[in-house]
Amino acid sequence: MGALEQLAEEAPRFFTYWNMIFLAEAAMNTLLVSFFGCVIGYAIGFIVSTFRVLRVNPIPPLRGVFILYTEMVRRIPFLVLLLCVFFAFQLSGTETSLFVIATTAVALRMSALAAENIRAGYEAINPMQWEAAIAMNMTPLSTLVRVILPQAWRVILPPSTIHTVSMIKETSLISQIGFLELTFAARMLNQRGFSALICFGTILVLYFVISWSFARVGRYAEKRLVHEARKPRNAAKVQSVLKQQGGVL
Numbered sequence: 233m234g235a236l237e238q239l240a241e242e243a244p245r246f247f248t249y250w251n252m253i254f255l256a257e258a259a260m261n262t263l264l265v266s267f268f269g270c271v272i273g274y275a276i277g278f279i280v281s282t283f284r285v286l287r288v289n290p291i292p293p294l295r296g297v298f299i300l301y302t303e304m305v306r307r308i309p310f311l312v313l314l315l316c317v318f319f320a321f322q323l324s325g326t327e328t329s330l331f332v333i334a335t336t337a338v339a340l341r342m343s344a345l346a347a348e349n350i351r352a353g354y355e356a357i358n359p360m361q362w363e364a365a366i367a368m369n370m371t372p373l374s375t376l377v378r379v380i381l382p383q384a385w386r387v388i389l390p391p392s393t394i395h396t397v398s399m400i401k402e403t404s405l406i407s408q409i410g411f412l413e414l415t416f417a418a419r420m421l422n423q424r425g426f427s428a429l430i431c432f433g434t435i436l437v438l439y440f441v442i443s444w445s446f447a448r449v450g451r452y453a454e455k456r457l458v459h460e461a462r463k464p465r466n467a468a469k470v471q472s473v474l475k476q477q478g479g480v481l
Contacts, residue, residue: 242430251421258417259438261331265413266400269335273342274392280343281350287362287372298347305344311405313337318409330411337406338399345395352391353384393450397443404439414438 280298283289289298305313314337321328321336357380365375407416418431 238427239430239433242427246421246426246430246434254421255414255417255434255438258412258414259442261411262400262403262413263442265331265334265338265403265406265411266396269338270342270396270399272335272339274346276339276343277346277348278350280347281354282373282376284347284351285354285372285376287366288376302344302347302351305340306348310337310341310402311408313341314405314409330409333409334403334406334411334413338403341402342395342399345399346392349388349391349395350384353386353388354380356387357383389450389454393447393454396450397446400443400446401439 280302284295284298284302286295289295308316314334317337317340318333321333354376361379361383362372362375365379366372370378403413404415406413407419410416414435418435422428422431
């Protein structure tokens with residue numbers, strides 16, 4: 233029996249109401265872990281990258297801690313990081329849901345990737361803008377938020393979209409700790425007697441739809457934020473901020 237004949241025979245039994253509910257629950261878990269993990273990760277990454285900036289944090293040992301954190305987490309395979317988080321929660325003796333463990337692992341991974349993206353965005357801005365803003369008695373943190381960050385989006389956003397989509401796909405490894413997400417659901421359906429072709433072929437389509445949707449959202453945000461930031465009127469806005477402090481660039 234060929235692959236097409238096998239799919240045609242299995243499809244009526246596979247695409248039933250309860251199987252679709254099961255896959256929908258798994259897809260929702262994948263989306264929730266990805267969303268909360270990425271949001272928390274980017275919040276942590278912003279803090280880490282900000283404290284790596286010399287003008288914000290002039291203490292070398294403290295900057296070294298944040299640099300070490302970023303470099304370590306970025307270079308650890310996600311599956312190893314996931315298992316470390318899983319066993320760390322077990323050793324702590326606390327009753328923690330698999331959702332919390334999975335979200336924590338995703339957040340840690342994304343925090344390191346986000347910290348590197350944001351650092352690159354900061355460094356892409358001309359250092360003279362830092363000096364001019366500080367000369368106008370703006371604090372380093374105020375300079376970062378009001379002058380540097382609005383211009384850095386054009387560098388930060390494109391790789392952030394790529395890393396977010398990549399992280400959605402890497403959540404397939406969360407099935408290794410028994411969390412119900414798309415890959416785990418496909419394995420369970422396969423063990424119920426359905427062929428691997430229809431089980432994993434279905435979640436392949438679901439992963440594509442989710443990843444494509446996030447990529448489209450990222451491109452839309454890039455068009456709205458990055459392209460707007462390149463317009464001359466945005467430079468005027470930056471200068472207006474400095475004028476309020478008593479001078480211009």
